[in-house]
Amino acid sequence: MNSFPSTFVYNPRKDLMETVPELRTLARRVKSLRIAKNMSRSSLALASGLSYDTIRRVELASQTGYNPKLDTLGYIAYGLKTPLTEVIARPKPQVA
DSSP states (O other): OOOSOTTOOOOHHHHHHHHHHHHHHHHHHHHHHHHHTTOOHHHHHHHHTOOHHHHHHHHTHHHHOOOOOHHHHHHHHHHHTSOHHHHHOOOOOOOO
């Protein structure tokens, strides 16, 4: 027997919306590091060994729901010549 009430409807968008702030932070971080290194998406793709489309999906993760694997982020860090911890670091809260 199903343990869910008959009115239960799974909404995958709700699960996505709960992760959007983290994905948005990650997407902005990758893009800002790429721009700081004066790299295009194409040059980062070439340097990291990933496809242009993968780089684009990571940078647009909050819009598309793409959740990159850690090894993908490792390749991006390698392409940016920056530590992985810098790529995945959460921003420090600003103290007023």
